[in-house]
Amino acid sequence: xxxxxxxxxxxxxxxxDEARLKVVTKGHTKVLINFKTLHLFDLDNCGNLGxxxxxxxxxxxxxxxxxxxxxxxxxxxxxxNDSFVKTASFIPSNRIDRNSDGGFKxxxxxxxxxxxxxxxxxxxxxxxxxxxxRKFKEHRIKQSNGRSLKIEHSYxxxxxxxxxxxxxxxxxxxxxxxx
Numbered sequence: 001x002x003x004x005x006x007x008x009x010x011x012x013x014x015x016x017d018e019a020r021l022k023v024v025t026k027g028h029t030k031v032l033i034n035f036k037t038l039h040l041f042d043l044d045n046c047g048n049l050g051x052x053x054x055x056x057x058x059x060x061x062x063x064x065x066x067x068x069x070x071x072x073x074x075x076x077x078x079x080x081n082d083s084f085v086k087t088a089s090f091i092p093s094n095r096i097d098r099n100s101d102g103g104f105k106x107x108x109x110x111x112x113x114x115x116x117x118x119x120x121x122x123x124x125x126x127x128x129x130x131x132x133x134r135k136f137k138e139h140r141i142k143q144s145n146g147r148s149l150k151i152e153h154s155y156x157x158x159x160x161x162x163x164x165x166x167x168x169x170x171x172x173x174x175x176x177x178x179x
Contacts, residue, residue, distance in 0.1 A: 007031050015048040016172060038175045042160065050169035051177060055115045056162040062128050063157075064107040065095060068150035069143030073103045078135050084123055085111045085131055107132065107151060112161060125153040 010026040021033040040046065043053040066072075076090040088109045092102035109128055117123045129151060136142070136149055143149060165177045 006033055011045060014046045036174060038172075039178060040175060041178045042163070043165070049175060050171040051165045051167050051175075053160075054164055054166055055160050056164075057112055057114045058118055059159045059161040060111040060113050060118075060123075061157045061159075062109045062111070062125055062153060063155040064109070064129065064132065064151045065154045066093070066104075066106055066149055066151050069147065070096070070104045070106065070149075071144065072105045072141075076105075076139075076141065078132075078139065080131070080135070083131065084113050084117070085109055085128055088132055088135065106154075118158065125156060129153060 007023045007025060009029065011023055012026045012028075013022075013024045015022050017032060019034075021035050021038060023031045023033060025031070040049070040051075043049065043051065070093060072090060074090075078088040080086060080088070086109075088107055090105040091108055093099055093104040093106040095106065096104045109132070111123070111128070113123045121127065132151060133148070141149065164179050167177075171177075
């Protein structure tokens with residue numbers, strides 16, 4: 001499959017250079033590509049194309065490791081009402097080697113965060129952890145010895161959920177924008 005890619009390296013930027021597409025890789029290699037039609041689905045790493053991307057909100061997945069009390073043995077899904085956090089799912093942990101039966105769990109949350117709030121403390125990993133701890137108490141989710149679960153944030157994945165393009169300059173007729 002690598003032979004079908006015009007640039008099989010990590011792309012740093014994409015822009016128009018006269019009539020050609022200029023691709024600069026993370027290794028600072030510049031590749032010029034002739035093209036008939038360019039289909040764009042987002043403008044990440046793009047510049048000088050005559051359009052801008054306006055993001056309305058983001059879909060955010062936060063992963064939490066249960067560091068004490070992860071042997072729950074059952075699947076749990078918590079739903080949040082009136083919150084930017086939508087769900088929290090207990091999933092089989094891939095951090096523990098002896099977890100062949102899926103009894104050891106970690107947590108993944110799904111949130112929808114507006115563009116103005118994406119960097120706000122009110123929508124941060126810390127606030128989500130506090131919301132989770134409150135839900136644990138509300139639903140009496142505890143370790144087998146009765147103690148509270150201890151969780152730590154491990155990773156945040158942010159993806160654009162709703163966005164559109166604004167044409168701000170003359171758009172090359174060979175470029176097609178897909179929203």
